[in-house]
Amino acid sequence: MGHEDRHPLSPRLDHCPEGLPRAAYLDQAWYDREMATIFARQWVMVGRADGFEAGKMRRVTVGAAPVIVVRDAEGRLAAWHNSCPHRGAELCRAEEEAVGKLIRCPYHAFAFAAADGHLVSTAHAIPTDDFDRSAHGLRPVSLRVWNGFLFLNLSADPGEIWSDVGLHTLDNWPMDNLIPGHRWETEIACNWKAFWENYSECLHCPGVHPELCDLVPIYAKGIMGPTEALGWTPESAPPASSLRDGAMTWTMDGKPCGPVFAGLTPQELAVGFGFATLWPSAYVVAHLDYVRAVRIVPVAPERTRLVAEWYFTAETLAQPGFDAAHVASFAKMVIEQDGAASEGNQRGMRSPAFKAARLMPEEYEIYRFQHWVRTEMEALP
Ligand code: FES
Ligand SMILES: [Fe+2]
Known part of the structure; x- marks a missing residue:
């Protein structure tokens, strides 16, 4: 088959474009620019909203910015720059601290209202009349809860939380009633985009993920879905299920770990999972029996932290002998395989022989991602 067998509605690219330059994965200046543009203006997932306890403040980072998330005794959430x-x-100063009505700076004891951030006391300092108290409250960070996940945005004028695909993927999943059952964190030696790019294609699947390819047969062909196959047309019959016969979910044996979620459509049940891709900070995979989220946290040009969590219903967690770590082990193995592949990608890109990638037609999602990165970085002077 030649490239002329590509249907115009297929996501396959009709050419092989050049990728981002080497500097995008190695240079501090490029990285700093991403923090000042992409991570300073997009909604960044920082965890489950429920994970922030009442009467506590907790440190998080949004791109390069240290932030505190406060939940007051009444349960209201607020976020402030940690400065x-x-x-x-x-x-x-600690990962988490108890907080009452006031947030008191540990340096000179200025006190701010936890609820609205206004300056309450300058402690021993006695300012002169030119000091406008109202202009020296805590600096706010916008927040939004989406499907139970807390997102922060550093921009003074944040846009809508998402306008991209994936926004409604989770609508039929009981997201607000899910409880984290397992959490796994790791740090990998690659640029944050290298991990995202790995997530965005399946050409690596046959070589990198033998177990996953056994579970999801189409991945063994190096594609993520039938529309990517050469020769695909809108009239082609959709597959009954993405998973191999007898498998229903991403677990070691393909068996669901608890009751299948009520409320999923026949189409969702047939496909077997849904992805919500939330650039730049996270993706969520909704299976028929559990949901997992992976946060992608840039640490340095060549360091990225991954925070993965697995969520279940109370009913599933309450099953006798339920082992969330065992359920999680399949996807954890896949993430580790992806992490190792991304690290190998990163080490190779350090070579002076590498100038830029040449993307294949199947890498249309990387092309879209890189276009988005460039556009976001150029949007500010
Ligand atoms: S720096 Fe916070 S009170 Fe001085
Ligand atoms: Fe992968």
């Missing part, structure tokens, strides 16, 4: 308006000291 005192006086001389910039860190307000929350």
